[in-house]
Amino acid sequence: xxxTVHDIAAAAGVSLATVDRVLNQRPGVRHVTRERVExxxxxxxxxxxxxxxxxAKGRTYPLVFILPASDNSFMHGLNAEIRQAVLRxxxxxxxxxxIEVPAFDPAALVSVLEGLAREKPCGIALVATDAPxxxxxxxxxxxxxxxxxxxxxxxxxxxRHHYAGVDNIAAGRTAARLxxxxxxxxxxxxxxxxGSMLVRDHRERLEGFTAVMAEEFPDLAIxxxxxxxxxxxxxxxxxxxxxxxxAGIIGVYSLGAGxxxxxxxxxxxxxxxxxxxxxxxxxAHTRAALIDNTIDAILNQDAGHEVxxxxxxxxxxADGLAVIEAQERIRLDIFLKDNLP
Amino acid sequence: xxxTVHDIAAAAGVSLATVDRVLNQRPGVRHVTRERVExxxxxxxxxxxxxxxxxAKGRTYPLVFILPASDNSFMHGLNAEIRQAVLRxxxxxxxxxxIEVPAFDPAALVSVLEGLAREKPCGIALVATDAPxxxxxxxxxxxxxxxxxxxxxxxxxxxRHHYAGVDNIAAGRTAARLxxxxxxxxxxxxxxxxGSMLVRDHRERLEGFTAVMAEEFPDLAIxxxxxxxxxxxxxxxxxxxxxxxxAGIIGVYSLGAGxxxxxxxxxxxxxxxxxxxxxxxxxAHTRAALIDNTIDAILNQDAGHEVxxxxxxxxxxADGLAVIEAQERIRLDIFLKDNLP
DNA sequence: CCAATTTTGATGTACGTAAATCAAAAAATC
DNA sequence: GATTTTTTGATTTACGTACATCAAAATTGG
Numbered sequence: 125x126x127x128t129v130h131d132i133a134a135a136a137g138v139s140l141a142t143v144d145r146v147l148n149q150r151p152g153v154r155h156v157t158r159e160r161v162e163x164x165x166x167x168x169x170x171x172x173x174x175x176x177x178x179x180a181k182g183r184t185y186p187l188v189f190i191l192p193a194s195d196n197s198f199m200h201g202l203n204a205e206i207r208q209a210v211l212r213x214x215x216x217x218x219x220x221x222x223i224e225v226p227a228f229d230p231a232a233l234v235s236v237l238e239g240l241a242r243e244k245p246c247g248i249a250l251v252a253t254d255a256p257x258x259x260x261x262x263x264x265x266x267x268x269x270x271x272x273x274x275x276x277x278x279x280x281x282x283x284r285h286h287y288a289g290v291d292n293i294a295a296g297r298t299a300a301r302l303x304x305x306x307x308x309x310x311x312x313x314x315x316x317x318x319g320s321m322l323v324r325d326h327r328e329r330l331e332g333f334t335a336v337m338a339e340e341f342p343d344l345a346i347x348x349x350x351x352x353x354x355x356x357x358x359x360x361x362x363x364x365x366x367x368x369x370x371a372g373i374i375g376v377y378s379l380g381a382g383x384x385x386x387x388x389x390x391x392x393x394x395x396x397x398x399x400x401x402x403x404x405x406x407x408a409h410t411r412a413a414l415i416d417n418t419i420d421a422i423l424n425q426d427a428g429h430e431v432x433x434x435x436x437x438x439x440x441x442a443d444g445l446a447v448i449e450a451q452e453r454i455r456l457d458i459f460l461k462d463n464l465p
Numbered sequence: 466x467x468x469t470v471h472d473i474a475a476a477a478g479v480s481l482a483t484v485d486r487v488l489n490q491r492p493g494v495r496h497v498t499r500e501r502v503e504x505x506x507x508x509x510x511x512x513x514x515x516x517x518x519x520x521a522k523g524r525t526y527p528l529v530f531i532l533p534a535s536d537n538s539f540m541h542g543l544n545a546e547i548r549q550a551v552l553r554x555x556x557x558x559x560x561x562x563x564i565e566v567p568a569f570d571p572a573a574l575v576s577v578l579e580g581l582a583r584e585k586p587c588g589i590a591l592v593a594t595d596a597p598x599x600x601x602x603x604x605x606x607x608x609x610x611x612x613x614x615x616x617x618x619x620x621x622x623x624x625r626h627h628y629a630g631v632d633n634i635a636a637g638r639t640a641a642r643l644x645x646x647x648x649x650x651x652x653x654x655x656x657x658x659x660g661s662m663l664v665r666d667h668r669e670r671l672e673g674f675t676a677v678m679a680e681e682f683p684d685l686a687i688x689x690x691x692x693x694x695x696x697x698x699x700x701x702x703x704x705x706x707x708x709x710x711x712a713g714i715i716g717v718y719s720l721g722a723g724x725x726x727x728x729x730x731x732x733x734x735x736x737x738x739x740x741x742x743x744x745x746x747x748x749a750h751t752r753a754a755l756i757d758n759t760i761d762a763i764l765n766q767d768a769g770h771e772v773x774x775x776x777x778x779x780x781x782x783a784d785g786l787a788v789i790e791a792q793e794r795i796r797l798d799i800f801l802k803d804n805l806p
Numbered sequence: 807c808c809a810a811t812t813t814t815g816a817t818g819t820a821c822g823t824a825a826a827t828c829a830a831a832a833a834a835t836c
Numbered sequence: 837g838a839t840t841t842t843t844t845g846a847t848t849t850a851c852g853t854a855c856a857t858c859a860a861a862a863t864t865g866g
Contacts, residue, residue: 126555128852139815144854152813154863171555175516176852179821212789214467214512297803305761308649336803420646428791448553450769453806458799462638462677465794469822480845485824493843495833517822520851 127168136164147172174443178217185439186219188243189275189431190236190250192227196354196381197407198427202251202276205431218435221245228322230255237261240270247271247438249288252279254324271441273434276425277325285441288434290425290456292325296332296379298456299402302421303375304341306400311343312374315366319354319380329379329404344375352382360385367393378403387413406459414461424457468509477505488513515784519558526780527560529584530616530772531577531591533568537695537722538748539768543592543617546772559776562586569663571596578602581611588612588779590629593620595665612782614775617766618666626782629775631766631797633666637673637720639797640743643762644716645682647741652684653715656707660695660721670720670745685716693723701726708734719744728754747800755802765798 133143138161145153146161153161164170177183189206191199203222210220225232233250234257240248241264248265252258252274259282266272266283273286303314316333318326330349337346350366352359359382367373367389376399378386383403387410390401403410406424413419433452440447459465474484479502486494487502494502505511518524530547532540544563551561566573574591575598581589582605589606593599593615600623607613607624614627644655657674659667671690678687691707693700700723708714708730717740719727724744728751731742744751747765754760774793781788800806 130852141816141855142814145814148854150855154813157813173520173852174556176520176821177854179514179517179520179823179851180853180855182821182854215515291804294804298801301801301803306646306649308647332803426791432789432792448773450767451773455796455798455806456804457796458804460639460642462642462673463632463635463797463799465796471822482825482846483844486844489824491825495843498843514822517851518824520821520853521823521825523824523851 126173127170128173129170131168132161132164132170135168136161174445184217184219185247185442186243186245187221187247187249187435187438188240188245189220189222189434190233190248191222191224192251192253193224194227194354194381197383197409198381198405201407202427202431205428208428209431209435216435216439218439220435228253228320230258233258234261237265241265241268245270246442247273249273249275249434249438251276252282252284252324253277254279258282271438273437275430275434276427277323280324286434286437286447286452288430288437288452288454289325290454292328293332295404295423295456296329296334297336298332298458299329299377299379299404299421299423300333300336301340302458303377303400303402304337304344306420307341307344307375309343310374313345313347313370313372314375314377315347315350315363315370315373317350317352317359317363317376317378317380317382317386319382320351321349323380326380333377333379347373352380352385354381356382356385356388358382358385360389363389364393371397374399376401376403381405383407383413384409387418390418406457406464411464414459414464417461420460422459424459425454426457430454467514468511469514470511472509473502473505473511476509477502515786525558525560526588526783527586528562528588528590528776528779529581529586530561530563530775531574531589532563532565532616533592533594534565535568535695535722538724538750539722539746542748543768543772546769549769550772550776557776557780559780561776569594569661571599574599575602578606582606582609586611587783588614590614590616590775590779592617593623593625593665594618595620612779614778616771616775617768618664621665627775627778627788627793629771629778629793629795630666631795633669634673636745636764636797637670637675638677639673639799640670640718640720640745640762640764641674641677642681643799644718644741644743645678645685647761648682648685648716650684651715654686654688654711654713655716655718656688656691656704656711656714658691658693658700658704658717658719658721658723658727660723661692662690664721667721674718674720688714693721693726695722697723697726697729699723699726701730704730705734712738715740717742717744722746724748724754725750728759731759747798747805752805755800755805758802761801763800765800766795767798771795 129143133140143161146158206222223236225236230253233253259279263283272284273288274284276289278287321327350362352362363386401419402421403419404423406422410422414422437447470484474481487499547563564577566577571594574594600620604624613625614629615625617630619628662668691703693703704727742760743762744760745764747763751763755763778788
């Protein structure tokens with residue numbers, strides 16, 4: 125059986141109360157005694173029974189999720205997964221609150237973060253907007269010992285404890301290689317549809333994409349990026365226009381949201397030509413398009429996994445426990461029509 | 466706050482002891498009283514606090530993993546993941562034992578399964594060998610209320626509670642489409658290297674592969690399957706021989722283990738020709754081959770995820786709890802050189 | 807060496823559930 | 837209606853930890 129506090133007390137030759145004082149870093153223990161207890165803990169390999177501790181403390185984990193108020197399928201999906209997590213709250217002892225902030229608005233995000241310090245959640249997950257002020261606010265909270273994870277979009281260079289999202293540079297590189305290999309020896313032009321170059325994950329995807337294209341597929345020329353603002357209408361307009369004006373387009377990489385518009389444009393304007401299309405995010409629309417061959421491959425991040433991972437990591441950090449690294453790696457899912465879930 | 470047994474007792478107008486009798490299906494409760502308690506449970510939305518219950522019971526979960534004694538990278542990896550899980554046992558209250566049985570030997574597997582009934586584990590995970598006797602043995606154990614999950618290789622048509630592994634037909638189909646698309650307009654022959662057609666997962670991969678090849682890539686002809694018995698030496702010999710004798714081979718699909726031999730053969734015999742190669746299972750060898758362009762894509766199943774999933778599912782079944790379906794779906798990972806973990 | 811202070815021990819209660827015991831009440835049997 | 841049997845209640849202990857209180861011991865300062 126694993127050792128208990130009683131075993132530690134016996135081994136260290138002190139009382140239960142003293143062990144408790146050491147374990148919960150309460151004052152009133154002489155330095156030498158504290159060391160004696162800590163030695164016993166190490167030697168017996170004691171690990172606190174988190175379940176029993178939580179029971180005794182009546183502990184819950186108040187968590188805050190901060191999301192951009194974006195009206196696209198992916199954010200809706202992310203929201204839905206958080207609601208699922210809320211349903212599991214009783215069993216997981218979590219108490220989850222979500223806050224919506226205007227998208228692409230660092231100031232709003234910062235003010236929410238500042239307000240949070242007072243309400244003392246035991247963990248914060250946020251879809252980061254990449255700005256110096258946000259980084260500073262996050263770093264401040266981390267220094268005040270709040271566990272913080274970034275979700276979907278990272279905040280490189282900040283002190284956040286963990287990033288629950290995919291490697292977007294790798295995603296862009298993967299998209300490029302898939303597109304390049306699928307196109308084979310053909311020469312032509314590639315249209316790229318993004319949401320906004322102000323968002324870090326989109327910038328990174330493009331960066332990875334152009335890098336591999338330049339290195340490995342010199343016969344494919346990347347056209348200037350179309351910024352669809354993750355809006356189906358704008359995306360439709362931009363793509364339809366590009367296809368109408370440029371007959372040399374043989375491939376499309378859609379690295380953001382708004383794929384509904386892209387798909388409509390492809391069906392209207394590309395019936396007579398063979399396009400190879402790679403898009404991000406598996407939704408009802410992209411799934412249907414993959415099945416009817418309008419899209420050739422979908423790169424996806426599993427929002428459910430991201431949310432569950434963020435919660436696990438925040439709880440672990442709050443308890444000062446280790447996480448299973450491999451379990452928390454968010455994979456880049458590649459879907460062809462054959463391996464759809 | 467979530468309701469406790471006390472609340473149920475008060476609501477149903479019975480004592481704590483009676484609630485306990487109902488909850489733990491102990492005898493000595495009149496039918497009408499039992500119903501009154503169950504109604505209260507439903508109306509208050511009571512859910513047993515598993516952590517507290519386990520604490521009170523001093524419960525552990527004795528689990529058994531039954532694995533084939535195969536000497537290949539994948540099985541070594543699977544074993545390593547189980548050892549990792551053993552290290553987490555104290556925190557997860559598991560008590561994991563692994564049993565090795567000769568590979569491809571239904572009789573041995575059956576006799577292990579029969580022996581298990583006496584030792585009363587609270588859950589069994591097995592890499593199934595697909596045979597009627599095995600199915601019967603599994604069904605018998607399920608009827609005796611043992612939670613059972615198949616791992617890596619399924620036992621279709623049996624009563625097993627869950628399958629922790631990938632959809633191998635989908636894997637084969639995906640491999641075919643990747644290979645077909647990568648090869649583009651080229652015509653030629655495809656070599657297929659398998660472990661053994663006696664193993665269900667290999668049969669299924671081949672089935673999916675040939676189906677998509679026939680439907681969508683009629684210009685590619687599949688050569689007779691090479692059975693390498695998951696052995697690098699045999700694989701090397703078979704592939705080297707095939708390449709030497711057939712100049713028309715332009716693609717290879719390796720759907721089993723023994724890729725070390727395949728890679729060596731490719732490097733020796735295919736320096737002067739352009740081959741497109743898809744293999745299964747990410748190991749040190751396949752990873753290196755992917756990076757140096759010997760292999761074009763690797764399909765993988767995450768052994769760590771499979772083991773953790775099997776454990777979660779077995780524990781949940783033992784407690785009669787629901788599992789998060791999406792979390793337990795084992796994905797088919799597709800790795801190009803750009804998205805390696 | 808005494809007093810003041812700090813450190814330690816002993817003990818009890820609590821968390822939500824399991825499991826056991828024994829007495830009391832209710833129902834079924836004759 | 838008395839007796840047996842079944843059902844229910846009341847109470848206790850336990851799991852491993854947290855946390856509080858009060859007394860006792862050890863240490864420190866003067």
